[in-house]
Amino acid sequence: MLPEWLPWLLQVNDSQFPSGAYAHSMGLEELVQHGLVKNADDLEIFLHRQIIPSLLNFELPFLLQAHAAASAANHGTLRRLDEDLDAWKLAGELRQASRQLGSRRLSLVQKLNKDDFVSTYVQRAAPCHHLIACALETRHLPVSAACCAFGLQTLSGYAISAMKLIRLGQERCQLIIRGSMTLLAGRLDGMISASETRIGWFNPLLEIASMRHARANERLFIS
Template identity: 50%
Template sequence: LLAQLDPTPLVTEYRSLSPRSHHLVVTALELSGIPVNQAARAFAFQSVAGLAAASMKLMRVGQTACQLVVRRSLATLGGKIDGSLSQPVDGWFNPLVEIASLRHARANHRLFIS
């Protein structure tokens, strides 16, 4: 579909090498032209919105309160994202989220039904 909608040289080259691909690869190709600050803001929105949606299932928080938290968080994050993009890239590694995800599969008690 991407090759039909936006046949850029990058997409055409990738399709010639691998006609069937994973959706994440296609998404990365679609977003390759997006400026880094916009991609970082989109990622921040997705992360905050996901946590807010989970909080409504875990606590007695209404939709309006959640939207207020999301709105305030994103207003603060905008400046933080811009500031972090002006810093040199140090790189980092934090396996704690991955380890927690692996433990979830064997947990006796879960927060959500999955």
Template identity: 35%
Template sequence: MTSNHQEQECCDRAAWVPALLQVSDPLFPTGAYAHSMGLEQWAATCQFKSGDDLVQFFQEHAGPALARLELPYLRYVRDAIVAEDWATVLELDAEIDAWKWASEIREASISQGRGRLRLLKKLWQASPEIETYSAAFATGRARGHHLVVAALQFELLNVPNEAGLMTYAYQSLANFVSASIKLLRISPESAQLALAAGLEQLPDWVAASKQVEREAAGWFAPAFDIASARHATAFSRLFIS
């Protein structure tokens, strides 16, 4: 095989990259900037003040939650989409809704999912998967969680499974970093150092998530959830609830 043919084959295999970059960019309007993803009251409770505190949060909560709950469910949803098993997709959507019992976390997920779904419909109008899920959402049979819409998006774009898991995990950490700049008043440089520290462990969290069977999936963090639930009645806050 000539070098030109090899280069063309490589480009063909990576045809999903430009679209993935578009839908993963902060410019993609999902409304994530308006939510703290539960971090606001937790940061106040734990008196977070620095990028090091954010790194500790990644290690003790955000990373394990990705490995034990979010990434496994992303995989289950995508497998169900591939199998055209929409009953299971909706069942998984309902399970995700139940796991996110604190309104701050649940509503942020639904808000992001709704925004992403709306724009995906405009970008890829002919997608039967998007239309099927949109119809279920419109009739109240689907909750519209961001994780489910992300799985739809990755399958629509033919993103390899590993790249989809990595991308979703990166976006999750980046959302916390974006919120921390306002909450902790850390510099953009400190925020990037914290993100880099989280990304060093991201491959391990992704690898661990692949070993989690559905009956064992879950992440129990009652103190974090309780702090998140207090957000709605907090005296002052930077993010919506």
């Protein structure tokens, strides 16, 4: 039997969902400019060694807590997590990009699916980071589906922006996303079922790239 939440998940996770993600490279543009990501192979290595570990050790464990708070309709805990994310994101571009993506997603989510809890949260002038928005829009879904959704949004965001920065065709782009999602999905159960959730990942590469990008003489992406 088709899960009731599946059509909703497919819609909000569609690449055509107007979140504004197409305008952000999240630091990738600067890495390309400095020769750290030169081709499709480099991109795949970058996703596997930099982004997936960050997802498994920071973003997704954080999402577990945010999803639990959203599912329990706990505004206080969700707001605290939102503000914690604001502090974690040291680079101004990455922080602002996350806020913009989250706010735009929630704005449309409210129009597509009336939810008093979401509306009340947005009206309280919260930062509305992308991760928090994902927790809110998937709060009635299994947490594993929420983690897959955020993982796909993150990985596909980098891969699709790379098509504008390096020689990368659509087919290879999809192969990279597929391989990366397969790698991530294989480790999700262990992360979700871990008895002790540790949140933290030290890798300043993207933060430094984002800070440099903010002062670049020319750029294609907002972040």
